[in-house]
Amino acid sequence: MKVAVLDINGKDTGRKAELSNEVFAIEPNKHAVYLDVKQYLANQRQGTHKAKERAEIAGSTRKIKKQKGTGTARAGSIKSGVFKGGGRMFGPRPRNYGFKLNKSLKRLARKSALSMKANDKSIVVMEDFNFDTPNTKGFVNVLKALEVDKKKSLIVLGGSNNNVYLSSRNFKGSDVITSSELSTYKIMKANKVIVIESALEGIESNLSK
Incomplete structure (x- = not known):
C-alpha cells in the first residue's frame, strides 16, 4: 500500500511511502482490539477504593437488645450493616484490575487498529520535522496545515523528540508518542493517525515479529 508523504505545510512532497500489508492491510480482528483496549483501561484504574466493614467500625460491642420477645x-451489634452508621456489607476492597494478554494477541490488536484506520483513510504519512525550541503555536500551525486541528490526532514519532513533545502538551486534542509507545487504545481514540x-520502520519491525 502506497500513500503520499506530506510536508510540514500539508503539501504533497511528490514522494510515496510504502505501508506494509502485514501491518496496515490485514483483516481486522475486532475482538482482539476490544481485549487490548479493555486491558489498557483496566490498567489505568487505581483500585484503591475501600469502605469500612463491620470489624473496622468504632462502636460498642454490647448486645443492643434481648434475643427474644421484642417482636x-x-x-x-450496633456496628451491623443493617443499622445507620454501621459497616458496609460487601463493600469495595483494594484490588488490582489488570489482567494479562499474550504478546501475539496485542500485536494482532495493534495491526488490526492500524488496518482499520488505513481502510478509513485516516492515516497520514508526514516527513520528519522539528522545532528549534518548544513552540506550541508552530505545532498548532502544523495541525492546521494537515486539517486535524479540530480533531483528535495521534502523532507517531520515529524517536524521542523533546521539542515536538513539549510543543504539544498545551494542545489537548493531540497526542505525541514514539513508535515503541504505540497502543491500540491511542490508535482507536484518534480521528487521524x-x-x-x-517511524514507519519502527512500527513495522515491532509488529511484524
Missing part, C-alpha cells in the same frame, strides 16, 4: 429481628516517515 423484631434479633440483633447483636499522523505517522512521521522515520
Whole structure:
C-alpha cells in the first residue's frame, strides 16, 4: 500500500511511502482490539477504593437488645450493616484490575487498529520535522496545515523528540508518542493517525515479529 508523504505545510512532497500489508492491510480482528483496549483501561484504574466493614467500625460491642420477645429481628451489634452508621456489607476492597494478554494477541490488536484506520483513510504519512525550541503555536500551525486541528490526532514519532513533545502538551486534542509507545487504545481514540516517515520502520519491525 502506497500513500503520499506530506510536508510540514500539508503539501504533497511528490514522494510515496510504502505501508506494509502485514501491518496496515490485514483483516481486522475486532475482538482482539476490544481485549487490548479493555486491558489498557483496566490498567489505568487505581483500585484503591475501600469502605469500612463491620470489624473496622468504632462502636460498642454490647448486645443492643434481648434475643427474644421484642417482636423484631434479633440483633447483636450496633456496628451491623443493617443499622445507620454501621459497616458496609460487601463493600469495595483494594484490588488490582489488570489482567494479562499474550504478546501475539496485542500485536494482532495493534495491526488490526492500524488496518482499520488505513481502510478509513485516516492515516497520514508526514516527513520528519522539528522545532528549534518548544513552540506550541508552530505545532498548532502544523495541525492546521494537515486539517486535524479540530480533531483528535495521534502523532507517531520515529524517536524521542523533546521539542515536538513539549510543543504539544498545551494542545489537548493531540497526542505525541514514539513508535515503541504505540497502543491500540491511542490508535482507536484518534480521528487521524499522523505517522512521521522515520517511524514507519519502527512500527513495522515491532509488529511484524
